[in-house]
Amino acid sequence: MLNAGAEQLSYRLRERLSSAEPAMLDLTKRLIAIPSENPPGNHYEECVRTLLAELDRLGFDDVRCEGGCVLASAGTGPRTLYFSGHYDVVPAQSRDQFHPRVEGGNLFGRGSSDMKSGLAAMIHAAAAARDEGLLKTGRVGIVLVPDEETAGPRGSRDLDRRGLLGRDGIGMLTPEPTGGVIWNANRGAISLRATMRGKPAHVGRQFEGVNAFERAVPAMARLLDIKKEVELRETRHNITPAAARKSILMLGGRAEAGTNFNVTPDFCSFTIDRRINPEEHLEEEKKRLYEALEGFEIETMQEEAAAATPAGDPLGIVLSQHVASVTGREPTFEICPGLLETRFYAAHGIPAFAYGPGLLTVSHGPNEFVPIRNIVQCAEIYALTAAWMLGE
Numbered sequence: 235m236l237n238a239g240a241e242q243l244s245y246r247l248r249e250r251l252s253s254a255e256p257a258m259l260d261l262t263k264r265l266i267a268i269p270s271e272n273p274p275g276n277h278y279e280e281c282v283r284t285l286l287a288e289l290d291r292l293g294f295d296d297v298r299c300e301g302g303c304v305l306a307s308a309g310t311g312p313r314t315l316y317f318s319g320h321y322d323v324v325p326a327q328s329r330d331q332f333h334p335r336v337e338g339g340n341l342f343g344r345g346s347s348d349m350k351s352g353l354a355a356m357i358h359a360a361a362a363a364r365d366e367g368l369l370k371t372g373r374v375g376i377v378l379v380p381d382e383e384t385a386g387p388r389g390s391r392d393l394d395r396r397g398l399l400g401r402d403g404i405g406m407l408t409p410e411p412t413g414g415v416i417w418n419a420n421r422g423a424i425s426l427r428a429t430m431r432g433k434p435a436h437v438g439r440q441f442e443g444v445n446a447f448e449r450a451v452p453a454m455a456r457l458l459d460i461k462k463e464v465e466l467r468e469t470r471h472n473i474t475p476a477a478a479r480k481s482i483l484m485l486g487g488r489a490e491a492g493t494n495f496n497v498t499p500d501f502c503s504f505t506i507d508r509r510i511n512p513e514e515h516l517e518e519e520k521k522r523l524y525e526a527l528e529g530f531e532i533e534t535m536q537e538e539a540a541a542a543t544p545a546g547d548p549l550g551i552v553l554s555q556h557v558a559s560v561t562g563r564e565p566t567f568e569i570c571p572g573l574l575e576t577r578f579y580a581a582h583g584i585p586a587f588a589y590g591p592g593l594l595t596v597s598h599g600p601n602e603f604v605p606i607r608n609i610v611q612c613a614e615i616y617a618l619t620a621a622w623m624l625g626e
């Protein structure tokens with residue numbers, strides 16, 4: 235596209251999305267007011283109804299609900315650029331967080347940053363790109379899922395199982411609160427609870443009992459040895475500070491044993507949270523943990539693969555150019571410190587990136603907010619990216 239044409243296009247989208255700002259803000263507020271806390275997964279139906287109504291109002295095609303997921307599309311042709319986000323939020327610290335409020339240029343409330351503002355931005359971005367006639371060689375596929383915060387079964391995983399995830403995908407974007415950077419990779423997770431069984435007996439007759447705690451200690455020592463070794467491994471992906479490059483094995487996020495100090499403990503359980511870098515192998519790392527935990531009952535709390543899309547992928551380049559042109563700041567590519575739903579798409583070979591209006595620093599916290607300006611800018615970035623990927 236010629237520079238003059240590109241500038242004119244940016245201008246038209248900016249105009250259109252500026253006038254959509256009240257609608258984006260209104261949708262974000264209405265979504266914040268629905269306490270879709272996960273766990274346990276409250277009020278999902280209300281979110282679904284609100285999102286379906288907004289998509290219908292904006293004239294999306296194929297607006298429908300599959301399980302708990304809301305799907306829609308804009309544009310024509312099979313090539314699909316997915317805009318995917320989650321409508322569940324982490325539990326609030328106070329009920330006030332479900333009363334959205336604007337203060338200065340910021341919108342406060344649970345989910346403002348992670349990621350209800352992002353949903354509004356991407357929905358309006360797709361509608362704007364379509365209305366400007368920019369989706370000529372493909373579609374934007376809108377995918378709005380629950381259960382992201384618990385890596386739960388009703389969201390992207392369900393779509394994947396049903397063969398509905400990433401069909402004809404040429405790329406995927408998700409508006410996680412990246413705070414100005416682009417996430418092109420994420421760590422995987424193996425989170426376990428290990429329980430050793432024993433037999434209770436009074437301390438004075440401990441020879442009649444079996445001390446589950448003492449039986450568990452050698453395994454803890456083995457795990458500490460593994461920790462020492464794996465935490466020497468560093469990812470090649472970009473993340474700050476440098477200490478965050480290390481692979482992770484954290485012990486004892488939860489731990490309990492026995493019933494009292496003077497009774498041999500009949501059980502001892504503790505958690506192991508292993509976060510693997512994209513360069514490590516899930517199966518291999520899992521096997522090591524299981525070997526160290528021989529004799530324990532093991533409950534898997536989560537098991538998720540790491541994923542990475544090269545920053546130099548064409549979608550990454552287009553996205554980063556538009557982040558720079560809209561915000562005036564060249565974004566860096568970083569690895570997300572947590573799980574990211576890009577992994578479901580990357581597993582199908584679809585390039586997937588996270589970039590959103592929110593701030594990671596306030597997400598999940600008691601003062602969660604999003605700068606309103608970022609919502610409009612993010613919508614512009616998404617619309618321009620779609621235009622570049624799906625235009626003539």
Ligand SMILES: [Zn+2]
Nearest residue numbers: 348349410411
């Ligand atoms: Zn999120």
